[in-house]
């Protein structure tokens with residue numbers, strides 16, 4: 001096995017330069033023009049194959065045939081207008097550390113080339129757009145123009161069957177600020193459904209003739225109370241969250257509100273529970289509206305599926321992590337957060353391991369890298385070690401694949417999304 005710690009440490013100044021540059025060019029999902037050009041430029045005149053996926057990103061491959069190890073880096077930022085490096089034009093900021101992923105995975109690919117590690121099989125790194133589920137109006141516009149089909153980067157690559165040939169997928173993500181150097185494996189992410197409830201009533205003079213109106217705001221208030229009362233049926237282990245907010249409360253203060261809107265997410269760590277709770281909330285809202293003689297229109301948009309990681313693939317990473325941070329490895333955390341990496345885990349044995357070395361609040365105004373050893377070198381070393389092992393040890397890879405059961409087919413996924 002190569003001495004990756006030494007090789008990557010010697011490469012630290014490159015990684016740090018890329019991190020700094022990418023941090024300074026935050027772009028929202030499907031708008032990562034500069035980021036994509038910057039990353040593509042790193043691979044110019046290298047002996048690699050590049051495939052362009054348009055707005056959804058691109059891939060870089062080394063070698064050919066099997067085994068085929070897939071890597072994932074996310075390219076997008078999110079809107080945190082008061083972040084100290086926020087883009088003045090749209091408030092985009094790398095407050096979720098995706099720029100670190102891009103630097104790490106670019107480093108992995110570069111070093112695989114220079115160290116001539118891929119002597120058999122193939123490694124493909126996907127640099128992917130739009131992980132954060134934000135800026136939705138702009139994305140819906142792109143969808144209406146036919147430039148994307150679904151609203152996140154990985155979702156589009158999945159329906160284009162871009163991961164068809166890979167045996168595994170490895171990705172990484174910041175753990176945020178930690179009290180000591182740490183890494184994380186086998187954590188679970190929640191899934192979510194986006195909900196929009198439009199309550200329809202009937203307008204009338206609020207003081208003179210409220211008896212002639214139907215109050216859509218009252219219907220919404222009753223629905224919110226009823227959802228609150230439903231919460232005692234949520235089990236802790238299912239990690240259910242229902243967070244809705246009103247984005248329209250009425251039309252005029254002297255008229256009975258004829259239209260109100262309540263929108264937000266329903267989340268759970270379990271796909272079946274997510275569907276059940278989503279239906280329960282629909283039921284509760286519908287009958288609350290009916291109870292007050294109003295109507296409700298329901299819009300449900302599938303967000304992301306829960307992330308279920310491959311334990312067998314995590315077993316490959318674990319000893320490599322121990323070499324970096326000792327036993328400070330967080331295992332089997334359940335998170336309310338969600339990511340479209342969950343959708344990948346439906347089809348391919350997938351891991352998204354966590355790394356430390358950042359400070360500030362994730363998605364907050366002060367988030368940034370703090371310690372390059374933890375936030376750049378360790379994850380690069382772990383990924384390189386895992387790639388090398390997977391390419392050379394067929395038994396390990398076969399064991400991962402044998403223990404993996406796809407949760408649906410691409411056709412079922414498309415049908416689920418109605419595309």
Ligand SMILES: [Zn+2]
Nearest residue numbers: 096097098173
């Ligand atoms: Zn993120």
